[in-house]
Amino acid sequence: LPLTAEVRDDHLFVGGVDMVELAREQGTALYVMDEADMRARMQSYLRSFRSRHENSAVVYASKAFLNKEAARIVNAEGLCLDVSGGGELACALAAGFPADRIFMHGNNKTPQELREAISAGVGRIIIDSRIELGRISQIAGELGVEQVVYMRITPGVEADTHQYIRTGCEDSKFGFTMRDDFAYRCVHDVLAAPNVRLAGLHCHIGSQIFALHSYPEAVEVMVDLMARIKQGYGVELGELDMGGGLGVAYTAADKPASIDEFAETVTAAVRAACEKHGVPLPRLLVEPGRSLVANAGVTLYTVGIIKTLPGIRKYVAVDGGMSDNIRTALYHADYEPVIANKAAHPRTEIVTIAGKHCESGDAVVVDMPMQRPDLGDIVAVFGTGAYNHTMSSNYNGQPRPAVVFVKDGEARVTTRRETYDDLMARDV
Numbered sequence: 001l002p003l004t005a006e007v008r009d010d011h012l013f014v015g016g017v018d019m020v021e022l023a024r025e026q027g028t029a030l031y032v033m034d035e036a037d038m039r040a041r042m043q044s045y046l047r048s049f050r051s052r053h054e055n056s057a058v059v060y061a062s063k064a065f066l067n068k069e070a071a072r073i074v075n076a077e078g079l080c081l082d083v084s085g086g087g088e089l090a091c092a093l094a095a096g097f098p099a100d101r102i103f104m105h106g107n108n109k110t111p112q113e114l115r116e117a118i119s120a121g122v123g124r125i126i127i128d129s130r131i132e133l134g135r136i137s138q139i140a141g142e143l144g145v146e147q148v149v150y151m152r153i154t155p156g157v158e159a160d161t162h163q164y165i166r167t168g169c170e171d172s173k174f175g176f177t178m179r180d181d182f183a184y185r186c187v188h189d190v191l192a193a194p195n196v197r198l199a200g201l202h203c204h205i206g207s208q209i210f211a212l213h214s215y216p217e218a219v220e221v222m223v224d225l226m227a228r229i230k231q232g233y234g235v236e237l238g239e240l241d242m243g244g245g246l247g248v249a250y251t252a253a254d255k256p257a258s259i260d261e262f263a264e265t266v267t268a269a270v271r272a273a274c275e276k277h278g279v280p281l282p283r284l285l286v287e288p289g290r291s292l293v294a295n296a297g298v299t300l301y302t303v304g305i306i307k308t309l310p311g312i313r314k315y316v317a318v319d320g321g322m323s324d325n326i327r328t329a330l331y332h333a334d335y336e337p338v339i340a341n342k343a344a345h346p347r348t349e350i351v352t353i354a355g356k357h358c359e360s361g362d363a364v365v366v367d368m369p370m371q372r373p374d375l376g377d378i379v380a381v382f383g384t385g386a387y388n389h390t391m392s393s394n395y396n397g398q399p400r401p402a403v404v405f406v407k408d409g410e411a412r413v414t415t416r417r418e419t420y421d422d423l424m425a426r427d428v
């Protein structure tokens with residue numbers, strides 16, 4: 001639930017705003033973000049890490065959720081920003097996000113994207129391959145600048161999560177592999193490349209991680225590599241970026257670690273590994289996306305059709321689906337729906353909330369408990385703040401929903417709903 005969610009007179013309120021009224025005013029499907037929730041989590045990340053590791057920074061992974069207002073908020077809260085391509089970079093810059101606090105990621109950034117990033121002056125580019133090193137070196141040379149970079153390492157750690165979002169294991173398209181000491185040998189090339197300065201190492205072991213033990217394992221691999229780089233190349237790398245991945249609760253059954261536990265695990269592991277390998281404490285960075293914004297988000301839908309298949313299931317069809325939330329179809333993700341205009345009623349039914357798209361796999365939730373639905377009810381689905389808007393599509397010609405931020409009883413549209421004209425705007 002968003003931090004400010006509450007029930008008043010049987011209606012769901014978020015940020016002091018009545019979700020039923022908001023749905024009537026703005027139409028559905030609608031993305032709602034609880035601004036106080038986002039800001040509070042950003043501050044707890046900063047506090048949790050800074051209190052344990054003074055020289056640390058939190059880099060928001062904007063692939064989880066981004067629009068200009070989100071970028072402004074992340075900037076105001078003092079976090080850095082991870083962009084995974086030219087589009088996210090353009091949005092951040094348009095929102096006035098300072099380029100020197102932007103980190104650019106991606107396993108196949110195009111030469112054009114690299115040029116955009118380097119000429120904007122992004123603080124760090126995370127190099128993913130040797131081919132990319134050559135491109136960065138050349139473009140920085142042409143632009144007459146020195147680009148600060150990290151190397152992305154694949155530490156060979158299997159994080160305990162869905163295979164589609166596991167990224168640190170040996171068989172991965174991301175980063176420099178530790179196999180046959182390839183990553184260590186490539187450090188030579190990065191150090192030798194003109195117009196490039198290697199400041200640190202990066203890894204990201206996966207996403208929606210519940211069991212934190214993979215982090216100390218990855219830290220050990222990374223700090224060991226830093227120590228060997230110091231010994232072998234005489235270069236002390238001062239920065240270590242451990243990526244994101246902390247899981248969130250989508251249902252009451254999910255018990256993720258807290259931000260504090262995550263910070264404790266990572267910072268303690270870094271301290272221990274640095275002591276063991278005799279390297280100074282680096283500047284420590286983490287790159288959370290989901291755990292900053294998922295719980296702040298609520299999607300509102302209107303119930304349009306109800307079909308009861310006796311002995312099989314009850315289908316409740318809403319005016320959105322896989323176009324605004326692909327996660328259920330893609331990862332069998334679970335969500336807990338509530339009827340926003342019956343929020344105090346008991347959950348007496350097991351329902352499948354289907355979307356309006358032409359696929360049987362198009363569901364928002366499958367067999368979850370909910371209040372008894374009627375046509376015209378407003379369904380609120382919690383936990384949709386991350387990887388929903390950013391993974392949305394126009395499948396079946398569906399215009400994307402608006403994004404409304406709510407705070408202190410006020411609602412403001414931060415991204416307007418798409419129109420049919422928007423859908424055709426690129427057609428010639």
Ligand code: LLP
Pocket residue numbers: 061063064082105165204206207208243244245246287288289290291327331386387
């Ligand atoms: N850093 C890097 C380099 C990443 O690739 C990611 C996520 C993050 C940070 C942030 O990870 P987080 O804290 O959000 O777990 N679409 C999937 C998630 C894909 C995550 C991709 N990378 C989903 O909806 O579950």
